[in-house]
Amino acid sequence: MLRRWLVVLMALSLLPTVVLAEDDDDDAGNAPSDRTEQKQSDKSKGGKPEDKSKDDDKKAKSKDGDDAKTEAERSKANPIKKLIELKLDPFVVPSRGLNIPSFGRVREVRDILERFERWAKDEEVGALLLNLDGLALSIPDIEEIRAALLEFKKDGKKVLAYLNNGEPNGYLLACVADEIALAPTGDLAIPGLGRVFPYMRGFYQMRGIEYDVITAGRFKYPGFMNAREPNDAFKMEFEEILDSWFGDYVQMIADGRKLDPQKVRNSIDVALMTAEEAKSRGLVDHIAYYDEYRDRVLRRLKFRKSDGETDFSNITSLQDIANVINKRFREAQESYKAVGPKIAILHARGPIVDFDLGGSLSSQLIMREPFVRTIEEIRKNKTIKAVVLRIDSPGGSGYASDVIWRKLRELDEEKPIIVSMGSVAGSGGYYIACPGRLIFAEPTTITGSIGVLAILANQASMLNRMDVNIATMQRGKRALFGAGVRDMHPDDRAFLQKFILDFYEVFLDRVSVARRMPKDEVRKVAEGRIYTGRQALKIGLVDRLGGLKDAIAAAREMASIPASSEIRLVHYPRPSGLGELFGDLLGGVSTPAQAMTVFNTPIPSLSFDMQLRIFAHRPQPLCWLPLPDARELMLPMGPRETLAEMLGLPPVTPALLPMLQP
Template structure:
């Protein structure tokens, strides 16, 4: 039987290898053939932005490869914000492109990213070209983006969500009580509520206050933009939103939130009318990847470079994938600092924070780079806690009105698992030590009062350092920083009012500020760091990461957030600078 098992294992291994080899080869051929061919856009072409079910991230490769394109895999497909904006700009400038067909009813992205993309769509309309939006279902985020279109159509039997924002937290207090695990928390700041899920079974009053304030700010901003685009009074849109007056599709049409309840074939007939072609004629369409291949880079011969360093994810020490790893980040900063042709650095921050030590290491690198050339921070979806820490040394901080930022605070987390080990697993421990604190922070016993005081002292010292970094970078007194700190989260609008942000704008605004500071407004090119991975590296990363994540989603269903949070807890080492929790605005 063992021999037979080995034979079967070999056969399965060969089969998997053969399938992977086939798709890798197919990918290489596809990329090679597409890169060699010159893209020519036909007359009367429509750019199709199909974002339904796609996740918008800061950047993806130019070929837009994703594991979801391989048959048999169903991972959520990512699309880069930079690629999307480039495609829309190219479409606006190409006379053969007459308009955009937008399908973004169920797009996955944060409010600040959607706003940045929405701004690009509105700029596109200024070229005199049309945007038509259609979806079977509009989520709140999808409708916010789609409201930039000239006309919005909804499937007659589809659906539309327009009922305001909410943010829900999973609390672990009851779980730890059942497991007999005691979380021990060290923190500074009444609003530093990243640890609340481990201590409470509901939000504290402080956390509820800050969440309510910035959620209302984000919601009011969205309502304002929708009312402007739809030509409806703000008060009316607010009423529709707060009372969820769109309860069936007919309501959306009656309330003028959409222009028609149509099927997609009807929408395509409308596109033919706008293009001036016959009913049976095919619509010339082009996608994001293809139109970007037709784009001509500007100032490619310029020696002057603006380096844009992408910093997206949790902040951790060392190296790693899908995170802002201090060692990798410092390497990119130093590369830009030493390159004489790089005239200024823009750091694109999209992070809820993470390790205090890693944040300090990155702060140091940017502070040193600032002595050599201008450093501008561009905040994306969120730049909170550690994300704000690494933004603090910048000459200018740029954020979107609906960016989530601030959270200037610090915490430490430790677990006493003595009860779990003894009563649940039947395990006991004993120790021999050479000093009083040789087993400092052992998870198999309670901490003494002296040990707690030592750790708390470190937390308070870390908080003082954080305040000093912000005070120095923002030219504010410590007292002024303390007034807006305490771990409180702010919207971009509030952060600007509080002096934590200089300019409300997007990445392009930050780049323009950087170019102006060094006097190269009309003569520079942009380089993005770190460099994109090769096809093979991305394929392997997609196979291991996206598929695993999708599988866990499938296996755990609604319990996936709990699993995800526990996995994150395992990474908490040392002092942490992090947002209260993963803020998902729905």
């Protein structure tokens, strides 16, 4: 009896397993009755029930295989989309400063744009979550990124934005997103646009320096070095520029948030608001902490989280760094060696100078001879069918600008050049744009400044204070012209004025031919006056509003490259070699931590004061747009060693914050 009960209990213990297995089958509910009917059928035939165990096993395996195949096909047809997370912070810069492939924490705008384009083509990517935290880019750079995000959204992909603290630049970019979230204790700051200009005559006089400035063009020089307040011409032109910038600023927010422009202006007048107030005004959609918001998005969209970005925490030696950089170089060089049509992106960034500081700084200065060699390299490359000249420069040396202009004109005779203007392409920056067949500018780009000036520093007062007596000897009337140790003679001033006016006429001729405008018409819009991209379009100084992507599309069309053909973009100047990199930059570095500090430190822009020292050391025609910001004089320099100090360069100040310099 006991044995019989044990058999029953064992049978009952097996039942749940059988039921669960049957539940996994699509026809589980009908299985028992099917088996009963099968037994009755066997009995009615007078035969023994057939042993179906082997057949059932085969069918089960076959069905499992079919189910797995169906599931795989269903997964392939409707894959779970990825949510890409991307942090945009102060380490996103217009240019890295180091002429090497992307490495470390610092990323160029062009790296970000290339990622967007790659993710837009990736069918597994369904959405992009921007983690905005202290973005410090100019408004033209933000316009470029906004355009790329709009392109990303065309195929139904989502863009989401998270603001840790709603600083103006990050918010301007966030407005292109489908929704915006803000940290609960964060704030939103949209104070509008302003600019602080230093008039430094007194400052330089305290140092014992007087600047003589000779100009060609009524608007060319507002007196930053030798005046105490702006002149009427500068007030007029910059008021109009601020009006143009502000109109674009308001419209970008209004369009992105679907708000009336007047409501946006009202919020700008409030300037700083809590998360709750920002939400009540329709400026943000959600209030949450970052991980909380991200997890909500993943659940709501039924997406999966993507893999993180490259982690460099496993770097333990300088050899590890060399290995990573070597890998980056190999990847970069593939673009240059690949067959098929190519479009060259020629980057012209920084002041235009006559001297050569070496390749390691070629992405921060437009150095005449190295830049000319780069143009020649592009011209000789038969696989390059068109060139996009990307300019972000206030100009500088008039002579260097003209030499570069000539080489670009020769290049354009063989390969079409399309110009794309970044934050600023003024004076010499506009001069070198003239050979382009089409000129693109962002609405907030600073351009124009078609004029010439010369600046000479007179340090006689400083030497006198230091009780330094100067004795001079000379042969020739102007042997000590520009020596900087005495006041300029009226004859010398008149001579230099004529010299500058002659160069101004050459500049006007270059623009007249390039823009197909009568010289008198060019003269009316020149005079050294600066314009926004939108203003420049109205007066014929640029052809279209748009960014780098638009210029690339135009270059493709101009070179008659079929839409079906795949093109490669190759960037110039080429990345520096490892020998040059470690020789020039890492000579004093002995640990991986020091090396990573170098790679993770954005090289700042040359300060106004540094540019002034470069251009005022001798009498020369300058196609330079001098536009300083007062905060350059107020930014503290910390005790830490900067990359500039590693290179033995004079002190430089960080790039200007774009909320005050669009």
